[in-house]
Amino acid sequence: MRLNVTVNGRPRQADDVWPGESLLYVLRERLGLPGSKNACEQGECGSCTVYLDDVPVCSCLVAAGQAEGRQVRTVEGLAEGDRLDPVQQSFVDAGAVQCGFCTPGLVVAAHDLLRRTPRPSDEEIREALAGNLCRCTGYEKILDAVRTAADAS
Amino acid sequence: MIPFDYRRAGDAETAVAAVAGNPGAAFLGGGTNLVDHMKLGVAEPDLLVDVTRLPFDSVDPLPGGGLRIGAGVRNSDLAADERVRTRYPVLAEALLSGASGQLRNLATTGGNLLQRTRCGYFQDVTTPCNKRRPGEGCSAREGYHRYHAILGASPHCVAVHPSDLAVALTALDAVVRVRGPRDGHGERAIPAAELHRLPGEHPEWDTVLGHGDLITAVDLPPLPMAARSRYRKVRDRASYAFALVSVAAAVELTGDVIGDVRIALGGVAHKPWRATLAEAALRGRPPDRAEFRAAAEAELADAQPLRDNRFKVPMARNTIVSVLAGLTGEEPR
Numbered sequence: 001m002r003l004n005v006t007v008n009g010r011p012r013q014a015d016d017v018w019p020g021e022s023l024l025y026v027l028r029e030r031l032g033l034p035g036s037k038n039a040c041e042q043g044e045c046g047s048c049t050v051y052l053d054d055v056p057v058c059s060c061l062v063a064a065g066q067a068e069g070r071q072v073r074t075v076e077g078l079a080e081g082d083r084l085d086p087v088q089q090s091f092v093d094a095g096a097v098q099c100g101f102c103t104p105g106l107v108v109a110a111h112d113l114l115r116r117t118p119r120p121s122d123e124e125i126r127e128a129l130a131g132n133l134c135r136c137t138g139y140e141k142i143l144d145a146v147r148t149a150a151d152a153s
Numbered sequence: 154m155i156p157f158d159y160r161r162a163g164d165a166e167t168a169v170a171a172v173a174g175n176p177g178a179a180f181l182g183g184g185t186n187l188v189d190h191m192k193l194g195v196a197e198p199d200l201l202v203d204v205t206r207l208p209f210d211s212v213d214p215l216p217g218g219g220l221r222i223g224a225g226v227r228n229s230d231l232a233a234d235e236r237v238r239t240r241y242p243v244l245a246e247a248l249l250s251g252a253s254g255q256l257r258n259l260a261t262t263g264g265n266l267l268q269r270t271r272c273g274y275f276q277d278v279t280t281p282c283n284k285r286r287p288g289e290g291c292s293a294r295e296g297y298h299r300y301h302a303i304l305g306a307s308p309h310c311v312a313v314h315p316s317d318l319a320v321a322l323t324a325l326d327a328v329v330r331v332r333g334p335r336d337g338h339g340e341r342a343i344p345a346a347e348l349h350r351l352p353g354e355h356p357e358w359d360t361v362l363g364h365g366d367l368i369t370a371v372d373l374p375p376l377p378m379a380a381r382s383r384y385r386k387v388r389d390r391a392s393y394a395f396a397l398v399s400v401a402a403a404v405e406l407t408g409d410v411i412g413d414v415r416i417a418l419g420g421v422a423h424k425p426w427r428a429t430l431a432e433a434a435l436r437g438r439p440p441d442r443a444e445f446r447a448a449a450e451a452e453l454a455d456a457q458p459l460r461d462n463r464f465k466v467p468m469a470r471n472t473i474v475s476v477l478a479g480l481t482g483e484e485p486r
Binding site: 018019020022041042043044046049052055056057058060061062063065066068109112126127128130131132 | 156157158159161181183184185188189192193201203205229252253254255256258259391392393
């Protein structure tokens with residue numbers, strides 16, 4: 001099938017798409033957007049988190065056919081030109097990165113949290129990030145980064 | 154994952170016909186359980202019929218004061234609905250206690266009810282499991298079964314149903330609306346408490362639905378007492394974990410006694426467990442801890458815990474007592 005999907009504000013097309021392949025695969029392998037990571041592929045780790053019609057989802061669980069005609073925003077779409085989003089900048093500043101595999105998903109999840117709750121409590125941060133697993137267990141710096149981003153915005 | 158065909162259904166009739174006509178077909182909702190089972194080899198459908206664009210995506214008032222929840226309403230949207238939050242808080246709390254934000258944004262009402270057990274042996278195709286391949290045997294009975302059933306299990310299966318939503322709907326006397334190949338243009342109504350079944354001789358059947366039956370909506374009765382309701386989930390982590398035990402309850406006080414009460418338990422059986430014995434023991438009784446405890450013990454008298462989940466019996470008892478005490482003002486919420 002030909003898949004039509006708006007990604008980071010731009011209408012995109014991909015040809016010869018198998019409707020059963022994942023949205024994550026489409027983004028990474030067909031549209032050249034490798035920011036969203038392919039880790040558990042079962043919706044457990046959150047590394048593939050993207051906005052689909054403005055709500056964060058695990059893109060590994062969304063069939064390409066289900067994304068037809070919809071809006072996707074990936075971690076690549078958060079920065080404005082060379083200016084990082086405050087969440088991204090805070091991850092850099094806090095050193096909230098170890099191996100980095102979970103980082104894009106956490107950045108999108110934290111971005112969504114701060115849109116909805118600009119001044120989250122620690123409990124709210126923990127709950128909002130519960131679906132994003134860091135196998136390096138670097139959660140303390142990640143919490144620091146989200147607190148810093150909340151203060152910056 | 155084996156290859157499969159994908160088709161987007163334009164209307165319910167076409168969707169039902171497409172699945173009913175192919176023994177290997179399955180409905181696709183949010184995909185949060187089916188897709189991961191396909192990756193694990195637990196499910197191997199050859200056709201997915203996508204029902205997420207059918208017009209079942211709204212919550213509408215029913216004549217007489219109830220609510221009709223479309224089967225495609227996402228868990229996060231349902232939990233955020235103001236009418237649900239104020240009139241059926243147990244339902245919003247149950248939804249928010251399940252999964253993660255990313256998963257609740259995908260998961261649908263109908264799909265949540267039809268999710269399958271998280272028994273590790275069911276999900277591991279290298280181990281025997283009567284639910285996955287009937288007749289193979291149950292690995293959990295003598296294996297790792299900390300999360301498994303204490304009520305209503307059979308020699309063939311000790312799995313529990315993992316849905317939090319289903320426990321709340323069972324307590325609320327909700328009704329599941331189904332359209333299937335046998336129903337023509339009509340629908341049939343199944344009480345939420347009767348949707349799931351006990352394993353018995355056939356643990357491969359989770360529910361009373363047949364192949365091609367499509368859940369279209371869930372109806373909530375008006376039930377004014379549900380305004381005083383809550384869901385408590387006891388688990389190993391503060392978030393993003395399945396229940397060891399959960400309790401959904403609503404209480405109505407009439408003068409100094411319990412006029413009416415609804416209690417359902419999660420994490421204890423192959424289906425959401427409506428605690429009818431405890432409810433009967435409490436009606437007309439004063440709302441105090443001794444009564445709550447006696448009622449919980451009546452419900453759990455027939456519990457048959459496994460080697461490593463005996464803790465669930467006192468845990469269920471204590472959680473029932475605590476939730477009822479909170480609802481009747483014995484302790485702050």
